[in-house]
Amino acid sequence: MNRYDKGEISAVTGKVAEFIRRYDMIRPGDVVLIGFSGGADSVLLTELLWELAKDGGFSVRAVHVHHNLRREEADRDAAFAEHFCSVRGIPFSLYSCPVEAVARKKHLSLEEAGRLERRRVFEECADACGGTKLALAHHRNDLAETMIHHLARGTSLSGLAALRPVRGRMVRPLLCLERREIEEELTRRDLRWCEDSTNASDDYTRNGIRHHVIPYLEREVNPKTVEHMAQTSLDLIEAEEYFVSETRRLLEQYCVQGKQGLELAEPVRQEPEILQRYLVRECLELLAGKRKDLVREHLESVLSLWEKQVGKYVCLPYGVQAVRQYHGIAFQRSEADVIVPSGISGNPETAGCGDFTAISGEGVFFWREFQIRVSFPQKHGAKFERISENKYTKCINYDKIKAGLVLRTRKSGDYLTVRKDGSRKKLKDFMIDVKIPREQRDSVLLVADGQEIVWVVGYRVSEKYRVNKETKNMIQLEISGGYTNE
Structure with missing residues (x-):
């Protein structure tokens, strides 16, 4: 007692x-x-x-x-x-x-x-x-x-x-x-x-x-x-532990060490999609050594490769790329060239560069024919009023970012904030209003925060993400390549 x-x-x-x-x-x-x-x-x-x-x-x-x-x-x-x-x-x-x-x-x-x-x-x-x-x-x-x-x-x-x-x-x-x-x-x-x-x-x-x-x-x-939320959290912990345990079991069944990294075998598609996401996340973490900047959009982009042609790939944080192979998906640590099956073109012009590239910090990022230089001016003592902006160089209010910045082209459901009162407009309607030709709309580069468009590159920054005197943290994006050279 x-x-x-x-x-x-x-x-x-x-x-x-x-x-x-x-x-x-x-x-x-x-x-x-x-x-x-x-x-x-x-x-x-x-x-x-x-x-x-x-x-x-x-x-x-x-x-x-x-x-x-x-x-x-x-x-x-x-x-x-x-x-x-x-x-x-x-x-x-x-x-x-x-x-x-x-x-x-x-x-x-x-x-x-x-x-x-x-x-x-x-x-x-x-x-x-x-x-x-x-x-x-x-x-x-x-x-x-x-x-x-x-x-x-x-x-x-x-x-x-x-x-x-x-x-x-x-x-x-x-x-x-x-x-x-x-x-x-x-x-x-x-x-x-x-x-x-x-x-x-x-x-x-x-x-x-x-x-x-x-x-x-x-x-x-x-x-x-x-009290109820605390109990629910404990239930969620048990559910998470179960999924993690199942992931480890399935990892041995479907994942093998390849020449350039890890390979997830095609039969994994028969498993529930939630377990496929867990497996993708585990592969990315094993290869990158961390998962902090991995979001659901990354996982979904990898799973979308199942429906793509062999050689298609997506660019992920930490220099990791996922490539569609003949018998599965390969995860590779490659900062430069994507290794694709013999006889399949892996260059961005023919295979695409995936659905998006995540911006995970300062540095230079590549997406298709574009190059994006990312910096935090305040980190180096710069003041916003002294920073030069132009059509392809913009400062963004970093405090407003929720899901994380990605570079991509348009998709269904995209919108941007067009007025200071928070009024929104569908991206499709915005493109019509500014007279972007229909045949060019799918190639316009976007900086996105989830489905909210931060910057329609070459056209407009969302009112929500504009820098003002209350902004505590800002990020500078400088775009080159692609149609910026025209």
């Missing part, structure tokens, strides 16, 4: 302890490194793990990341975290990270740069101190916010199950609690915590979801919204 069964610890402590046991998060002998910001959730996480360690046979350490953004407030948080741990005898590490500089260098938002820096520090600190587990203080409200955010922006099944109780050595013991329960338990224990002033601002999308969307759902739809 444990102390919870004997009524010696609180209901919240027992709930967390049971959640840890259910997902086998922490075992005797583990060294648990806690990400300790000083906020309410991390205070309770640290307090509970410190208590449970006494009977659980594991040890705890804490690490605090100073982001160098909020000055005095950040200094206060660091001092609070260090004192909290000192009183309890918890080993404490403080790391200082230049988050703003990282954001500028990598062209990230401060929020994303901070998340990546924290993750880097946690991993390095765990390696240095022999940490076997990394404990993060995400709770059910964080999970609900993430689900809504990902769902609205467009995501896969794995994106809806992004915050998992266990992922590798990363554990989240508070995913069984709502924010309300955490604050109530801290109040009951008379424990203080630090408030981050930026959490009160709606400048961050996640804060807007927290302050307005979830309260509306709880008030107008169901007061148990967060």
Whole structure:
């Protein structure tokens, strides 16, 4: 009988302890490194793990990341975290990270740069101190916010199950609690915590979801919204794990190592399409070593090759190309030439260059006879008013991009924003209005964000994506080749 069964610890402590046991998060002998910001959730996480360690046979350490953004407030948080741990005898590490500089260098938002820096520090600190587990203080409200955010922006099944109780050595013991329960338990224990002033601002999308969307759902739809979303997330995790398991099994059945990369055999077409997408994603990740910039449009473009002639290919992120072969689809790491079957022309003029090319960062990209040079002027200190634009060089509001930029020609459903009030027009109607000859419309180069057209190259930039004085991040696109030389 444990102390919870004997009524010696609180209901919240027992709930967390049971959640840890259910997902086998922490075992005797583990060294648990806690990400300790000083906020309410991390205070309770640290307090509970410190208590449970006494009977659980594991040890705890804490690490605090100073982001160098909020000055005095950040200094206060660091001092609070260090004192909290000192009183309890918890080993404490403080790391200082230049988050703003990282954001500028990598062209990230401060929020994303901070998340990546924290993750880097946690991993390095765990390696240095022999940490076997990394404990993060995400709770059910964080999970609900993430689900809504990902769902609205467009995501896969794995994106809806992004915050998992266990992922590798990363554990989240508070995913069984709502924010309300955490604050109530801290109040009951008379424990203080630090408030981050930026959490009160709606400048961050996640804060807007927290302050307005979830309260509306709880008030107008169901007061148990967060609880139900948390349970759905756990169901989605099980579904995702099943699909991943099936993918690994089918990978051995249908995928072989080819001369230039991986080959997916034609009989895979008999499998459900969702498993085909998982297999394509797995092949791309195996070849590229990462999947961050892989979106559904990439997967669908590869599957569309089944209906294409041998030799057709699509250009994918990270220099990967998928080529239609006689008996399947080949995935190749080739920055220059696509390797196609003997006797089949693989040049862009006869085989096409695929349905689109994704823009995945700075550099030079090629699509059919076009060359696209991509840069982030602000990264190099340039101001918009000093940047020269012309018919084939444009600056785009990078903050407005949702699905990711791709280069392609038109397809059904395309539209663009033509007025500042958000009014839209079908691309077909726009082409008629500006008198693009019918026979030329299929060859007009487009920069697209999903089905929304960002730039009809040589004609117009969407009002939605125009740079203005409120723009925080911009991307410059310079097109050459093709009809730009006419």
